[in-house]
Amino acid sequence: MNRVLLVMPLLIQNLETDFLVAGGGLAGVCAALAAARNGLRVVLVQNRSMLGGNASSEIRMHIVGADAHGQKPGARETGILEEIRLLDAAENPQRSASVFDMLLYTLVAAESRITLLLDTDVVGTEVTTAPDGSRRLVAAHAERQCTEDAFVIYAKFFADCTGDGRLGVEAGADFTEGREARSEFDEPLAHEERDGQRLGSSMMFMARDHGRPMPFKAPAWARKFSPEDFQGHRDVHSYEYGYWWFEWGGQLDTLKDDEAIRRECRAIAMGVWDYVKNSGVHPGAANWALDWVAPITGKRESRRFLGPEVITEHDVRRAETSDDTVAYGGWPMDLHPPSGVDANPEPACVQHWFPHLFSIPFGALHSRNVDNLLFAGRNISATHVAFAATRVMGTCAVMGQAIGTAAAQLVGQGSARCAEVNLQALRRQLVRDDCFLPGYRNEDPLDLARQAVATADSAAAPADAVLDGVTRDLQAVWGPWADEEKHAWQAAAPQGTLTLTWTQPVGLREIRIIFDTGLARELILSGSDKASAKTLRAPMPECVRHYRLRLDGELIAEVTDNLQRQCVHQLPESRNAGSLTLECLATHGGGAPRVFEIRVYG
Secondary structure (H helix, E strand, O other), rough: OOOOOOOOOEEEEEEEEOOEOOOEHHHHHHHHHHHHOOOOOEEEEEOOOOOEEHHHOOOOOOOOOOOOOOOOOOOOOHHHHHHHHHHHHHHHOOOOOHHHHHHHHHHHHHHOEEEEOOOOOOEEEEEEOOOOOOOEEEEEEEEEEHHHHEEEEEEEEEOOOOOOHHHHHHHOOEEEOOOHHHHHHOOOOOOOOOOOOOOEEEEEEEEEOEEEOOOOOEEEEEOOOHHHHHOOOOOOOOOOOOOOEEEEEOOOOOOHHHHHHHHHHHHHHHHHHHHHHHOOOOOHOOOOOEEEOOOOEEEOEEEEEEEOOOOOOHHHOOOOOOOEEEEEOOOOOOEEEOOOHOOOOOOEEEEOOOOOEEEEEHHOOOOOOOOOEOOOOOOOOOOHHHHHHOOOHHHHHHHHHHHHHHHHHHHHHOOOHHHHHHHHHHHHHHHHHHOOOOOOOOOOOOOOOOOOOOEEEEOOOOOHHHHHHOOOOOOHHHHOOOOOOOOOOOOOOEEEEEEEEEEEEEEEEEEEEOOOOOOOOOOOOOOHHHHHHHOOOOOOOEEEEEEEEEEEOEEEEEEEOOOOOOEEEEEEEEEEEEEEEEEEEEEEEOOOEEEEEEEEEO
């Protein structure tokens, strides 16, 4: 009998864009939004049905970052991630992971320059190779099986924010995996010998108290656990959200063995819940029942690309900043045993803390051998030890905004290579968009506010603080560039007026204001009641809710329901004015308003 293979051909669509972003986690979302808001046409490809990656409703890991769960108050990431967090806190008080999915979708859908392809996988690339061996991406091939469509996406620059690095690997980008030997970078925390092991994966679950006994019968394939297995930071403290530490699979290939890891993590999750419900050790769980189990694992580590710079343990331990810093972190070097729960009694993790913030250079965010390939997320150019600090989602998000902004600059100046970026201009734009860069002060020569004199009708902190170029209160322990000064004007009453005055009228077209949104507060969406107790699920009380703007006394804008830290007002046309007045009429909590910065552009 002759057998014939019949394959339905996919309908091929050709797309042309400026910037292709592969991966719709927080790094990819922030990269796409930053690029689009800076003028690029963007195609965002995501292989799941929702955006958010490990923060999505499929995995439900809370977003942590430089403030290290509140251990470094005030270090919270700003820019696009702050915008997302503030919206989520105000509009999602019920802590719904699915509502968070919709929030990300709404932000992306609002950008007319972004074409979003959900349920779509990158499966190949078209690359040219120069005589010197350098490579250049021309197009990416992607498939969406649910609609039987295939896409060939031509772009000028590409970003791999997939975590696993599928786009970059298809393009031939240099990468590494596993743990480096200690001798390679002289890292004290590195493994003695190089190996292929890495951090494992976790499958989260959620449970609910029903107010009456809720029995649980574990499936036959569930793992069996005893009290001896719950040692080394594997304590069960609550039942509503569990548990990052039932990790497994780092001793395997977290790519090729992903399905086997998922099956075992599911067996571990059911086994842990069986222990909670039926061991007799936790009688308080009698009325609790499972409400949700993740369909996929939260993966921590797979490939790491190699850029012109490789972040090492030494870089993380230094509090230095430099002219190529485009992002920052503060999470500890958080190393986990690859075998996870099978590594007992070894601790579930060892967190190597430091008080300062560390810098992320642009050279760690683009390929060393594919000229137009950027990356952000857990796949950046870092050693295994340094990656343990850079991998968390808050840090990944600010990297994403950095590369999206870089792509906009590169396309705008007609560049062909990531290495041609103008770092001074890139850093200036990032800070203009309310990103924080350690040691950086506003030096934008186009900011007309720097030529003005600031006065206020009342001041518990000086009015000219809005012109000092720093947009948060710093802590000296963050680095030698920090101080203990106050960098915001604060009114002496629940209402206050701040005025910028020029010696001669200037032409104004854009006004940017940065309000206080309580950066000292941890701000996360979490299934954990304990973690959520430290945050607010409401508008930030410090934030100015109601304000007016006047040019030479004439009202040009009034906002009554502001939630955001950075507010941007574009005038229909340039206006000549000798003064700009900001009237702060109410905050969300009734306290005195605080303003960190006002910028003005012609």
